[in-house]
Amino acid sequence: MAVKQWELRAAFAQRLSTMYGTEVPAYTTLVDVSHEVNRDLLAKDPEQAQRLGSIARVTAERHGAIRVGTPEELRQVGQIFAGLGMHPVGFYDLREAAVSAVPVVSTAFRPIDEDELARNPFRVFTSLLTPADRRFFNADLQHRLENFLSRRSLFPAELISLAERAERDGELEQADAQRFLELAVRSFELSHEPVDRAWYAELERISSVAADIGGVTTTHINHLTPRVLDIDELYERMERRGITMIDDIQGPPRWDGPDVLLRQTSFRALAEPRRFREADGSVTEDSLRVRFGEVEARGIALTPHGRATYDELVAEVDRRRTETGRGRAEVAAKVWGQRFPRSEAELARKDLAYFTFTVNTAHDHATPPPTTLPELIDQGWVRAEPIVYEDFLPRSAAGIFQSNLAGDGSKDLTQQAADLDGEWMAGVLERSLHDPYDLYARQRERSLESVRQELCTPVT
Ligand code: OOG
Numbered sequence: 001m002a003v004k005q006w007e008l009r010a011a012f013a014q015r016l017s018t019m020y021g022t023e024v025p026a027y028t029t030l031v032d033v034s035h036e037v038n039r040d041l042l043a044k045d046p047e048q049a050q051r052l053g054s055i056a057r058v059t060a061e062r063h064g065a066i067r068v069g070t071p072e073e074l075r076q077v078g079q080i081f082a083g084l085g086m087h088p089v090g091f092y093d094l095r096e097a098a099v100s101a102v103p104v105v106s107t108a109f110r111p112i113d114e115d116e117l118a119r120n121p122f123r124v125f126t127s128l129l130t131p132a133d134r135r136f137f138n139a140d141l142q143h144r145l146e147n148f149l150s151r152r153s154l155f156p157a158e159l160i161s162l163a164e165r166a167e168r169d170g171e172l173e174q175a176d177a178q179r180f181l182e183l184a185v186r187s188f189e190l191s192h193e194p195v196d197r198a199w200y201a202e203l204e205r206i207s208s209v210a211a212d213i214g215g216v217t218t219t220h221i222n223h224l225t226p227r228v229l230d231i232d233e234l235y236e237r238m239e240r241r242g243i244t245m246i247d248d249i250q251g252p253p254r255w256d257g258p259d260v261l262l263r264q265t266s267f268r269a270l271a272e273p274r275r276f277r278e279a280d281g282s283v284t285e286d287s288l289r290v291r292f293g294e295v296e297a298r299g300i301a302l303t304p305h306g307r308a309t310y311d312e313l314v315a316e317v318d319r320r321r322t323e324t325g326r327g328r329a330e331v332a333a334k335v336w337g338q339r340f341p342r343s344e345a346e347l348a349r350k351d352l353a354y355f356t357f358t359v360n361t362a363h364d365h366a367t368p369p370p371t372t373l374p375e376l377i378d379q380g381w382v383r384a385e386p387i388v389y390e391d392f393l394p395r396s397a398a399g400i401f402q403s404n405l406a407g408d409g410s411k412d413l414t415q416q417a418a419d420l421d422g423e424w425m426a427g428v429l430e431r432s433l434h435d436p437y438d439l440y441a442r443q444r445e446r447s448l449e450s451v452r453q454e455l456c457t458p459v460t
């Protein structure tokens with residue numbers, strides 16, 4: 001029996017999870033605690049717990065993060081993920097981030113269809129090093145870095161050709177599927193090859209992310225993130241187990257209104273044993289702290305208008321914090337309480353978040369329906385189901401990178417930036433880069449089209 005793309009994706013996520021659990025045992029604790037929190041919430045309020053995805057989806061849900069060094073490596077990653085039904089969505093420029101600048105640009109590979117997301121939503125945040133960016137690397141270092149990277153090969157040809165077949169046919173025969181998964185997972189294991197000490201240290205002075213990517217001849221999964229339904233509860237339970245999380249939960253604050261976008265927190269993984277080749281050629285045992293654990297809670301996707309409001313609130317919170325010296329959680333709860341809609345209905349009415357709409361069959365259809373969406377919502381003609389946010393937040397991503405870096409690194413912001421954008425990345429990938437807003441808007445539009453037909457009203 002052939003194995004479908006979504007089954008390949010689910011199996012890949014599962015195997016990666018098993019592999020990562022043996023490499024980073026604290027990850028297993030995080031997964032266990034997330035499942036406990038989810039189970040408790042499900043028992044307490046099954047409907048609310050599954051408002052943003054079935055418990056089966058949420059329990060299996062993970063995102064991974066990987067980092068590669070060259071455009072060619074990124075193109076190959078794109079091919080491998082295409083075989084798993086995961087497509088590049090969004091462009092994130094972490095070089096610009098206010099909190100910390102990291103010499104990478106990123107995208108996320110994920111399923112883009114509703115059905116595929118529901119089957120298994122595995123996504124991978126993928127970052128590409130930017131050696132041509134003069135703010136981080138001078139011409140000499142760029143040259144040596146590109147040379148080093150051009151000599152390595154991360155993905156075997158057999159893996160790429162199986163991925164091509166999986167993409168083309170939408171499935172693989174059982175034996176090929178097993179081989180594909182085995183090679184794919186192996187490509188992301190931590191290597192025990194000795195690391196060149198001097199080279200790694202030179203890159204680390206620029207950025208520990210640069211060293212993690214360009215200082216070694218292989219790549220590895222950086223973290224794997226389970227989804228939890230109550231991240232504040234998880235945070236407390238992890239601390240009670242003696243695992244110290246970073247100070248903050250990134251993203252929207254804890255508050256009593258609807259969950260929107262994405263809240264994330266992480267802990268620094270323990271130092272992992274790594275071997276080094278020293279200047280005199282000898283090999284020594286040492287350790288590196290580059291990988292970590294992260295967990296996230298997902299909320300409703302915001303429209304561009306909603307996102308602008310969110311960004312304003314983030315800026316407002318920053319401003320008030322500087323003025324008052326108070327903590328983020330406290331200030332944010334206050335600002336949100338004053339300025340963010342407190343219910344899903346209000347988000348829908350003001351077009352601040354994405355929903356799908358269905359006709360409410362219980363509604364009395366004796367009178368003709370109104371023609372605008374806010375009226376249809378207010379008068380109970382349609383029901384709104386939230387669309388879950390499937391993407392990432394650049395500021396949180398920068399915060400996650402930052403909280404797990406050894407030091408600040410060095411950069412010279414007066415130097416020339418490399419001009420890289422989404423169009424450039426699409427060219428590198430030889431694939432179109434999907435716009436997250438388009439995907440959410442299309443999903444909403446499809447539902448509105450059915451409402452129009454059922455109610456025979458224009459719905460504007
Ligand atoms: C990626 C950091 C970003 C997230 O969840 O925002 C990220 C990395 O550390 O490579 O994973």
Ligand code: NI
Binds near residue numbers: 063064065400
């Ligand atoms: Ni992450």
